[in-house]
Amino acid sequence: MRVDKFLWCVRYYKTRSIATEACKQGKVRVNGALVKPSREVYAADKLTVRKNQINYELEVLDLPKSRVGAKLVNLYINDITPREELEKRELLKYSQDYYRKKGTGRPTKKDRRELDDWFDVEEDEDGSN
Template sequence: MRVDKYLWHIRYFKTRSVATKACNKGQVKIDDVAVKASRDVFPSDIIQVRKNQIDYKVEVLDLPPSRVGAKLVGLYCMDITPKENLEKLDLLNYSQDYYRKRGTGRPTKKDRRDLEDFKDDVDDSIDDI
C-alpha cells in the first residue's frame, strides 16, 4: 500500500491529497529517508511524519483494507512518538494562548453583532429623548 494512502487510512491526514503534498515536501520519512507518495509501506516499517511543527513516529502493525474509524486505528499502527515531542505540542498551545488572549485583537463575528445590537439600542434610546 502507498504511504500517502496508508497515512490517510489511519487518519493522520484529512485527505489523501494533503498526505501526498506532505510526502512531496519531504515531511514523511521511512527509516530516516524522505519518501515519495508512491513508496510502499510494509508491516514493521517506522514512519516519521512532521505535522504542525511536531515529529510524529508511527510503527506500521498491519495494512487496513480501507479508511478506518478512529477507534480502530490502534489495530493498524502504534504511536511511538517520543514524549518530548508531545510536550512540545503542549508548549506551542500554551504559547499561543499567552500571546493572544481570547477577546483581544480583531472582534469575532459574534462580537461585531453584539456591538451592532448595542449601537441600535443606544440610538433608539437617544431618539426617545
C-alpha cells in the same frame, strides 16, 4: 499500500491530497529515508511524520483495506513518539492562547476589555482622570 494512502487511512491527514503534499514537501520518512507519495509501506516499517511542528514516530503493525474509524487506528499503527515531542504540543497550545498575529481581524471581547483596562491604567498614572 502507498505511504500517502496509508497516512490517510490511519487518519493522520484529513484528505489524501494533503498526505500526498506532505510527502512531496519532505515531511514523511520511512525507515529514516525521505519518500515520495508512491512509496510502498509494509508491516514493521517505521514512519516519521512532521505535522504541526512535531515529529510523530509510528510503527506500522498492519495495512488497512480502506480508511478506518478512529477507534480502530491502534490496530494498524503503534505510536512510538518520544515524550519530548508530545511536550512540544502542550507548549504550542499555551503559546497559541496568548498570541495573536497582527492583522488577524477585530479584537475579541476579552482583548477589548484588556485594552480598555490598559488605557484606564495609563490615564490614572497621568492624573488626567
